[in-house]
Amino acid sequence: MLKKYDPYENVIEVLSEAMNIGNINKHMFEIIKNPQRALTVYLPVKMDDGSVQVFEGYRVQHSNIRGPFKGGIRYHQDCDLNEVKALATWMTLKCAVVDIAYGGAKGGIQVDPRTLSEAELCRLTRRYTYAIEPIIGTNKDIPAPDVNTNSKIMAWILDTYSMLQGKPCPGVVTGKPLELGGSKGREAATGRGVVISTELILKKDNKATEGQKVAIQGVGNVGGNAARILHEKGAKIVAISDVSAAIYAEDGLDIPSIMDYLKDPQSLLVHYDAQGITHITNEELLQCNCDILIPAALENQINEEVAKKLQCSYIVEGANGPTTTAGDKILEARGITLVPDILANSGGVIVSYFEWVQNIQVLTWDEDKVNEMLENQMSKAFIDVVAESEKSACSLRMAAYIVAIRKVIHAQDVKGIFP
Structure with a gap:
């Protein structure tokens, strides 16, 4: 019988491997593990x-x-x-x-x-x-x-x-309505961050966003906003899915029409139809012919078996933990570039931080400022992760973990252990 996937075991395994690759002293491992x-x-x-x-x-x-x-x-x-x-x-x-x-x-x-x-x-x-x-x-x-x-x-x-x-x-919550102190730009922030990550990895390889074929698993807040923004930037969204079904169109989907259809909470993609559309399974979406795959649903979507069948060149993780450790190794061996979740979908928490700061200071920033600050924050982080990847000769996921772990351990070292 196959062992049940445990996301906590998955994250601890990656933590341990990153500490080995980054030559990080494990004296604080028990603290950051638990x-x-x-x-x-x-x-x-x-x-x-x-x-x-x-x-x-x-x-x-x-x-x-x-x-x-x-x-x-x-x-x-x-x-x-x-x-x-x-x-x-x-x-x-x-x-x-x-x-x-x-x-x-x-x-x-x-x-x-x-x-x-x-x-x-x-x-x-x-x-x-x-x-x-x-x-x-x-x-x-x-x-x-x-x-x-x-x-x-x-x-x-x-x-x-x-x-x-x-x-x-x-200030007790973020992501709240604007009328109650929410931040402009917060609702779309995670999806926008996924788009920023996509643009950054393409730019690193001297590629434009326009014309790229994109498949997006999950068309909720994250996937829906990513689809909308990428479509506006000229990318060709060839497949999307929700809890009911996935749809595919080789020449690209009419994203504005689909987003308009999905505004009604009762509307599901299983019932959506238009010229050129094929209804496919979730597995077929993951394996469809595309340049960029954005898993924006739940954990444990790209395991070892799925990773062997992917036809994309890039994966940008919109969900948390969509790829297993075994899946990661297959993707790396196949040369598929992956921008990890802790970087790619960080737009939401970054703008949540901006919202919290505005609440504390009793300020309101306009949306252009919020989006500009978001892009700056993510771009700096991307540069740090790429630099660590090149220095340690490792994947972007391992590099992101190494960068993060060092910051957490440094903060703990500076503070010391209480009492």
Whole structure:
């Protein structure tokens, strides 16, 4: 029987390998390997029919060595503690590699939000906020949206937390509505960051974005915004997918039309049809003939078997942990260039940091400024990662981990161990 994929084991394995390749002293390995706190909560919620259902939720705080804990909250039926531990660890590394003053955390609830009414979802969110309230806060731990959560859910968290504190606390979450202190440019930031990463890796190889054939797995916030922005820049989006299906068009998809169709939450790609479109499986999307593959769905999508069949030249990871360690080795052997998640999808946390700074200083920046600052931050990080890759003769993933680990360990060395 095949061993079940464990994302936390995956991230620890890559951490250990990166420390070996980067000749990093392992005296701090146990500290950066283990989360500082892992909280499991049980959430009784009154359903619309009068029954009571109990949901399991998590908040894992991996590290605050470099700043307050930071990380999104996801609602997904397959969410479990080990997944959240892995995601929190990746957040620590992500914040370090792009050099923002945050540590890493993550949260989640084991639920399929599509099975709940909006009223039930609101009650669940408020109960979860009540349960984790003692460990979050503007200067302690700042949640944000993730899979199946959005600005509305952040507004519920903000309101619940503020009610418990007896005052407005806009800095407790990021990714919230503009009217409640959200930042311009935040909603599209992760997808925009994926596009910036794509442009940077193409530019490194003296290639233009225009005309590149792109396949995107997942057309939610990250994949949808990446598709829209890449289309505007002249790339040819040949395949996209959602939870229901994938679609393909050799000559490129009409992205504006598809995005307009998907504005209705009930609309699914399985029902979308237009001239030249073929409905394909998720596996066929990953393996389709394209220049750039952007996995922007969930973890564990590109394993060893899938990696052998890919027909792309580049992978830019929009999701967290979409490629397994075994898959990575196959891609490297095949010469497929991969921009890793902790760099490629860091746009969301970078602009979350900008939002948090604006809240603390009671300021509002315009969207052009936010986007310019985002591009500058990611470009500097990309240069550092490429330089480390060349110095250590390793993949961009290993280089990104080496850069991040060194920053985290240096901060811990400077602080020392308490008490």
